[in-house]
Amino acid sequence: MSPEKIDLIEAIRADLAERTLPSPVATLAVRVTYDCPAGPTYDDTLTATLLDGTSMEIAFGSAISDELTELADSHPDMRLQDFTITLIEIPAPPTRTYTVTWEMEIDATSPRSAAEKAWAAQRRRGSIANVFTVEAPDGTRVRVDLEEDAETVAA
Structure with missing residues (x-):
């Protein structure tokens, strides 16, 4: 994993640690906005999927969007695109024999x-x-x- 990706995940985890959420965040959906005058940028608000299965919008502000921009700048081959960050792997429920x-x-x-x-x-x-x-x-x-x-x- 690249240092920029590690920095991004650490910044997100630090931000989430200061929030009171009903359940831990499993994934974050990152979106690109194309109507910015300076060109496409990442949204400051990410869609979080919580471990309890619910989704919510979380406004992170400029710190996270700066990390996203740094990640995009350091990897121009990936271009700005929507993607999902997995913070917690959700295990499949165990099966039982009925x-x-x-x-x-x-x-x-x-x-x-x-x-x-x-x-x-x-x-x-x-x-x-x-x-x-x-x-x-x-x-x-x-x-x-x-x-x-x-x-x-x-x-």
Whole structure:
């Protein structure tokens, strides 16, 4: 990473440390303004995405825009452009293994025949096979109807 990029990130972190924000800042979107008489410049206001998923505008003032300009001047090949600065890597939520079942009563001559009929019913065009029982690793069972937003505790 170039010294200019390091200076920019350190300046941003120092500025953010003095602010009271509802959640830490994960990324900052940097925008270019093209209507400046002296030519394109970076905006003093950056769009921050917080760790809680919300976004907000943060006005940094000239110190950050000076660092942005210095970065652009030291790397003319990158030209002025919009970009995102990642301050905190957001880990993906951990996955868990769930057991998902779909139930229906079927009259059949054998277990295989019943399974084949259930499979055909589930795959039929216009099927309403959209209600599932989902069991979490801790044994909690929930009834999920994909046509509704609510989940209910399964018996």
